[in-house]
Amino acid sequence: MVALPEERSLGSSYLEELIWVAIxxxxxxxxxxxxxxxRTLAMAxxxxxxxxxxxxxxxxxxxxxxxxxxFYVVMGDPKVGVLLPEEVEPVGNLFSAVVVMDSGLLLKxxxxxxxxxxxxxxxAAIVVNTGLSPGxxxxxxxxxxxxxxxxxxxxxxxxxxxxxxxxxxxxxALLRAxxxxxxxxVLSALEVLKIDEGAGRAVASAYGDALVTEVVLSxxxxxxxxxxxxxxxxxxxGSWDAETYREYQRALSQARGYEDRIRVMPRWEVIAPGxxxxxxxxxxxxxxxxxxxxxxxxxVVDKTxxxxxxxxxxxxxxxxxxxxxIEVDYDYCKGCGVCARVCPVxxxxxxxxxxxVEGLEDPELKKLSLAVREYGY
Amino acid sequence: MKVLTRAGTEAxxxxxxxxxxxxxxIAEAVKLADVDVIAAYPIRPYTGIMNALAEMIANGEFTxxxxxxxxxxxxxxxAKHASAVGARTFVGSSGVGLAYAAEAVIVTAMDQLPVVxxxxxxxxxxxxxxxxxxxxxxxFRDSGWLVSWAKDPQEALDMTLVAYxxxxxxxxxxxxxxxxxxxxxxxIAAPVDxxxxxxxxxxxxxxxxPYPLDPAYGPVTKAQHIAxxxxxxxxxxxxxxxxxxxxxxIADAWRDYANYVGRKYDPFIEAFHMDNAEVALVTMGAYxxxxxxxxxxxxxxxxxxxxxxxxxxxxxxxxxxxxxLSGVEGVGVLDFSYSFxxxxxxxxxxxxxxxxxxxxxxxxxxFLFLGGREPKPAEFVKALKILHEYVRTGKTPGxxxxxxxxxxxxxx
Numbered sequence: 045m046v047a048l049p050e051e052r053s054l055g056s057s058y059l060e061e062l063i064w065v066a067i068x069x070x071x072x073x074x075x076x077x078x079x080x081x082x083r084t085l086a087m088a089x090x091x092x093x094x095x096x097x098x099x100x101x102x103x104x105x106x107x108x109x110x111x112x113x114x115f116y117v118v119m120g121d122p123k124v125g126v127l128l129p130e131e132v133e134p135v136g137n138l139f140s141a142v143v144v145m146d147s148g149l150l151l152k153x154x155x156x157x158x159x160x161x162x163x164x165x166x167x168a169a170i171v172v173n174t175g176l177s178p179g180x181x182x183x184x185x186x187x188x189x190x191x192x193x194x195x196x197x198x199x200x201x202x203x204x205x206x207x208x209x210x211x212x213x214x215x216x217a218l219l220r221a222x223x224x225x226x227x228x229x230v231l232s233a234l235e236v237l238k239i240d241e242g243a244g245r246a247v248a249s250a251y252g253d254a255l256v257t258e259v260v261l262s263x264x265x266x267x268x269x270x271x272x273x274x275x276x277x278x279x280x281x282g283s284w285d286a287e288t289y290r291e292y293q294r295a296l297s298q299a300r301g302y303e304d305r306i307r308v309m310p311r312w313e314v315i316a317p318g319x320x321x322x323x324x325x326x327x328x329x330x331x332x333x334x335x336x337x338x339x340x341x342x343x344v345v346d347k348t349x350x351x352x353x354x355x356x357x358x359x360x361x362x363x364x365x366x367x368x369x370i371e372v373d374y375d376y377c378k379g380c381g382v383c384a385r386v387c388p389v390x391x392x393x394x395x396x397x398x399x400x401v402e403g404l405e406d407p408e409l410k411k412l413s414l415a416v417r418e419y420g421y
Numbered sequence: 422m423k424v425l426t427r428a429g430t431e432a433x434x435x436x437x438x439x440x441x442x443x444x445x446x447i448a449e450a451v452k453l454a455d456v457d458v459i460a461a462y463p464i465r466p467y468t469g470i471m472n473a474l475a476e477m478i479a480n481g482e483f484t485x486x487x488x489x490x491x492x493x494x495x496x497x498x499x500a501k502h503a504s505a506v507g508a509r510t511f512v513g514s515s516g517v518g519l520a521y522a523a524e525a526v527i528v529t530a531m532d533q534l535p536v537v538x539x540x541x542x543x544x545x546x547x548x549x550x551x552x553x554x555x556x557x558x559x560x561f562r563d564s565g566w567l568v569s570w571a572k573d574p575q576e577a578l579d580m581t582l583v584a585y586x587x588x589x590x591x592x593x594x595x596x597x598x599x600x601x602x603x604x605x606x607x608x609i610a611a612p613v614d615x616x617x618x619x620x621x622x623x624x625x626x627x628x629x630x631p632y633p634l635d636p637a638y639g640p641v642t643k644a645q646h647i648a649x650x651x652x653x654x655x656x657x658x659x660x661x662x663x664x665x666x667x668x669x670x671i672a673d674a675w676r677d678y679a680n681y682v683g684r685k686y687d688p689f690i691e692a693f694h695m696d697n698a699e700v701a702l703v704t705m706g707a708y709x710x711x712x713x714x715x716x717x718x719x720x721x722x723x724x725x726x727x728x729x730x731x732x733x734x735x736x737x738x739x740x741x742x743x744x745x746l747s748g749v750e751g752v753g754v755l756d757f758s759y760s761f762x763x764x765x766x767x768x769x770x771x772x773x774x775x776x777x778x779x780x781x782x783x784x785x786x787x788f789l790f791l792g793g794r795e796p797k798p799a800e801f802v803k804a805l806k807i808l809h810e811y812v813r814t815g816k817t818p819g820x821x822x823x824x825x826x827x828x829x830x831x832x833x
Contacts, residue, residue, distance in 0.1 A: 058714065058798045086440040086610060091433050096440055097611045102551065102604040127711050128573070128605050131795045232433045311830030 062126060063094070063119040063224055064138045068160060069145035070340060071104070071111035077145060078115040080239075081211035085117045085218075087233035088225040094119040095126050103131050104154070110338045110378065112154040119224065134163030134302050141222045143214050145203075147174040147406045148397050150184040152337050158302035161191040161261070168196045169221035170259075173203040173210050175407040178257035184402070186261055190300040193263040197221040201254040204411040206246035216250025227251060274298035274308045286322035288314050293332035329375060335362065339379035340409070341394040343372055349391035356383035356392060438612035443574035443601060444469030446613045447539060450581035452483045453621040456511045457628075458503035459487045462496040464518040465551045466541045466607035471513075493518040497525035497538075504534035504596075505643055507633030509585065515541025515603070519557045529596045530565030530660060532644045535588035535628070536596040537581065540568075542603045542706070542757075544793040552793010553603035555705075555758040558734075559769045565660040567597040567667055568735040570705040572691075574611045577601050579684055582616075582625055586674045589628050592666045600734070602707035602757075603793075616682045624681035668736055689738035691730040692745050694720065698727025700808050701746055703774055704755035705731045708796065712755055715801035724809050734770075739777035746778065751812035752785040753804050759791055767823045786811060787823040794827045 065085060069078045082098035089096030098117045100106050106113035114134075120126040132138070142164055144150065150172070153159055164170070172181050178200050185191075185198075199221050203213025219227055231244050275298070277291040295308040316322075324330045343356075350370055357365040360383055364376040372383075384392040396409045441449075447470050451459070461471035471487075478487055486503075490496035493514045500512035514522055519540060529536050540558040544550040558568060567587065571577040580599045588597040601607055632641050647656075672688045679685040693713050695701065702712050709730045716726045729745055731738060746752060756768035763772055771787035778785070788804040790796045803826060811817045818824075825832045 058718075083440060083610065090436045090438070090440065090612060095612060097609055098440060099442075099604075099609040102608060125710055126611075127714065127798065128609060128707050133797075228433065232435075236435055236439070309829060312828060313830045 059127065059132065060137050061120070063089075063140055064132075064163075065117040065141045065143065065218075065222075066134065066139045066163070067115040067117070067143045067145065068149050068154065069113060069115070070109075070149075071106045071113045072109045073340075074145045075100070075106050075113070077209050077211040077214075078113075080209055081143065081214055082115045082117050084211065084215060084230060084233055084237065084239070085225065086119075087237055088229040089117070089119040091229045091233050091236070092225045093122070094224075095122040095124075097126050097128075101131060108338075110340055112149055112152070112337055114154070133306070134158045136163060137165045138163040139168055140165050140224065141169045141171065141218055143218060144170065144172045145210060145214065146340070146409065147172060147176060147181070147184075148340050148409060150181065151188050151397060151401060153190075153301070154337065158305075159189045159191065159300075161185070161189050161194050162302045164194060164196070166195055168194075169199055169218060170196060171199045171201070171214055171218045171221070171254075173214055173408050174200055175202050176200070176404060178255055178259075180404060182257070182259050185259070191261045191263060193261060195258070195260040198257045198259045199254050200257075201250050202408055203250065204408055205253075206250050207242055209243070210408075212243045212246035213250040216247040216252075217254035219247075219251050220254050220256050274300070274304055276308050277310075277314075279311065279314065284314050284316040284320075289316070289320075289322040290324070290331075293330070297331035297334065334375045335378050336375055339374075339377060339397050341379045341381060342374065342377065342397050342400040343379070343381070343383050343392045344395055344400060345370055345372065346391045346393065349389050351389055351391075353388060355386045355388065359383060359386045436612070438575075438614045440610040441574065441613045441615075442469065442608055442610045443571075443577050443606035444608065445473045445610075446574040446578040446615070447581055447599075447601070447607070448473035448477060449613075449615045450578045451485075451511045452477055453616065453618060454509065454511075454582055454585050454625055455483065455622075455627065456485050457508035458500065458510045459485050460490055460496040460499040460503070460510070460512040461487060462490045462493050462514065462518065464493070464514055464516065464541070465543060466601070466604050467513040467515055467518075467539060469607050470539060474511075493522040494525055497522040497529065497536075500536045500538070501525055501529045501532065501534055504529070504536045504630075505532065505634045507628070507630040507635055507638075509589075509628040510536050511538070512536060513539030513541065516543030516551075516557045517545055520545065520560060523560065526561055526566070526596075527564045528644070531656065533594040533659065533663065534596060535585070535594055537584045537588055538566075538596065538598050539581075540598045540600045541607070542600055550793050551603070552795075553605055553707075553757060554791060554793055555600070555769065558598060558600045559758055561598065562735060562769070565595060565664065566735065567593075567595050567664070567671075567733070568600055569597070569733050570600045570731060571602075571606055572707060572709050572730065572732075574606055574609065575613045575684075576686075577606055578613060578615065579678065579682070579686070582621060582682075583671075583674050583678055585628070586625050586677075587667060587670050590667075590670045590674075591631060593663050593670050594631070595660065595663050595667065600706070605707040614684075616684075620681045620683075624677055664736055668738075671733065671736075686732070689731070689733050690741045690745060691732060693728040693730075694725075695727040695729065695745050695749075697725050698749050699725040700751045700753065700805070700812055701727040701729055701749045702753050702755055702801075702805065702808075703729045703731070703742070703746075703770075705734065705770065706757070708755065708757075708790075708801075711796070711798050712801050714798055715805055718802055719805045719809070724805070726805055726809070731770075734773075737773055737777060742774065742777050743781055746783060747781065749783060751808050752778070752783045753808035754785065754787050755790065755796075755801065755804065756787050757790050759789065765822050771823070784811060785822070786817065789823060789825050790827050791825065792827075796827055800826045
């Protein structure tokens with residue numbers, strides 16, 4: 045029997061031989077359009093003679109409203125077949141295109157603490173559904189998304205202008221910078237899938253209108269990257285006390301990007317038997333349970349109108365509004381809007397997170413309509 | 422079929438297959454089988470299937486009684502009783518939901534009711550783990566249900582149709598689980614060919630229950646209370662004999678399926694590169710294709726590796742397994758199941774494979790992928806390397822037989 049070379053390993057290179065598209069959206073809002081987008085691309089891939097799969101990243105729980113979630117489209121050589129990784133990790137050189145259905149996602153890492161730029165190939169296309177200018181989108185990417193350095197094409201489009209389902213405008217925009225399938229393949233796929241005629245017109249019009257910009261993001265230029273990664277806590281023999289747990293939570297809260305997050309997940313030896321999760325020390329925050337990634341809109345309190353009745357604090361389902369003085373804790377607020385509804389003097393206004401943080405108004409964010417999701421989870 | 426491009430100059434070939442999810446593919450099979458009663462209760466990943474069925478019924482694509490139960494226990498009771506009155510039934514669940522349904526599940530087999538159920542291979546969770554593990558299905562490995570394991574959405578569709586044919590055969594009359602590896606099948610859209618209704622109807626005629634609980638067929642009582650001194654082992658023997666007979670029925674059914682529908686499968690096992698294999702991986706389910714890639718990878722380095730996939734877990738195809746593994750020098754099981762405290766603390770599949778090989782033992786290692794964490798292709802290659810080294814030198818890292826390859830921390 046021959047001896048195997050030591051260093052030979054399959055690794056992610058194997059996945060990199062396939063063609064991947066990542067689609068980022070919000071749970072429930074975008075599961076319908078993301079399904080349409082993924083299915084249309086996969087069918088177009090089949091028309092182009094490629095074995096094509098699509099699926100959602102199941103870890104994200106996309107049946108939960110607002111949660112950042114991902115869909116994948118993956119294409120391969122029909123003779124070889126396609127692997128079946130449900131929870132494919134966004135690392136290495138995977139995605140030749142990334143579609144972002146909601147510009148608010150540019151502000152944060154996803155629920156998996158993955159950067160939008162994790163796993164993206166150089167020269168890939170990043171397609172964003174937005175009314176913002178390419179310059180504004182580039183600035184947001186630079187400011188919020190940790191990157192090891194990336195250059196490629198940014199395509200922006202106001203997808204809701206073309207169809208109530210933003211999938212079609214986004215496909216048209218994608219085709220401007222991604223040539224794995226042609227416009228003809230997509231149009232014939234729409235025909236085979238019996239999707240309405242308006243869809244084809246939407247794809248063709250957006251194809252003409254989308255703005256393509258060359259973008260270079262340097263690793264040094266990324267403010268998010270400069271903040272540095274997390275430190276892996278030291279393994280102390282037999283330690284699974286509250287302090288060790290908090291150390292890991294702290295490390296996780298500092299993790300930048302997907303690989304960093306995985307790097308600081310605890311080994312089994314430091315997890316308390318029976319999956320005990322220790323709470324924070326009094327007065328400190330529970331860093332492991334931040335829920336800000338689920339927020340599309342944020343409440344803004346007008347202190348000049350507030351009569352300090354405490355109703356918002358009582359009603360907040362996440363306990364994210366302080367009682368003593370009415371302050372929203374934006375680490376835990378999920379942006380449900382209950383506080384604004386119950387306020388008797390209309391002192392609380394819901395604005396998009398993008399507007400609250402950056403003062404930017406994106407008309408596409410106002411057009412989120414509850415899309416019917418497909419087949420449940 | 423071809424469609425024309427916009428310019429009308431070039432025709433694009435329309436492929437026979439379309440990308441549809443495993444959930445939808447299974448629902449298509451249920452529709453093709455013209456099922457009468459569907460019992461539903463949401464749980465990942467079965468929710469996807471019941472939603473697709475509800476949509477089909479709402480759209481008037483077919484007619485069936487769809488009953489949404491108040492729990493998994495009621496859900497399986499509904500399927501059991503509907504089957505007893507003569508309906509063709511469909512049901513499914515996963516994880517702790519299946520555990521909750523256990524009483525109804527077990528009695529369905531003892532009553533020899535040919536219910537067909539999807540088992541979703543979901544981790545038996547402290548709430549929240551929706552990763553893939555086999556232990557929910559394996560809770561029922563001893564109960565008299567037939568259990569087949571699908572590889573992809575296409576096979577899940579085909580297996581559902583064949584399951585009705587086998588379960589309802591008068592020589593068998595046993596309920597049938599189709600195990601699907603969680604979201605890896607139900608929520609991945611892969612190219613699927615949905616066969617025409619006409620071919621399926623010839624392969625799978627309507628269910629003709631032998632003694633339905635229906636006054637029109639004459640008065641019968643089913644599953645009456647009995648004293649073990651009067652009827653005990655006699656009833657168990659019926660299940661035993663039915664399970665033994667199923668081997669022949671399953672082989673016939675897949676042969677017929679190839680004749681009527683045109684897709685050919687080896688009934689019990691699928692073997693890859695086994696003709697000259699020195700080491701073999703044994704597994705089931707959706708990760709077969711990933712394992713195959715790993716096997717082909719080490720073959721490029723000159724290691725004669727092979728891969729065996731079991732398509733049925735009950736009946737366990739010991740005869741085929743012994744035949745196909747007869748020439749190998751070592752076996753590695755890719756195992757998504759646990760059995761704490763079992764022989765060598767290995768997984769359920771590992772110890773079943775070893776039991777099947779007892780008369781012709783092979784050096785065997787178990788590679789466990791637990792807690793629902795997705796194995797990477799590299800981990801399958803690592804498994805092959807450990808196995809290959811074991812066969813070559815008789816040594817393994819830490820002198821172990823069982824490896825947790827996706828674990829963070831020391832594998833003690």
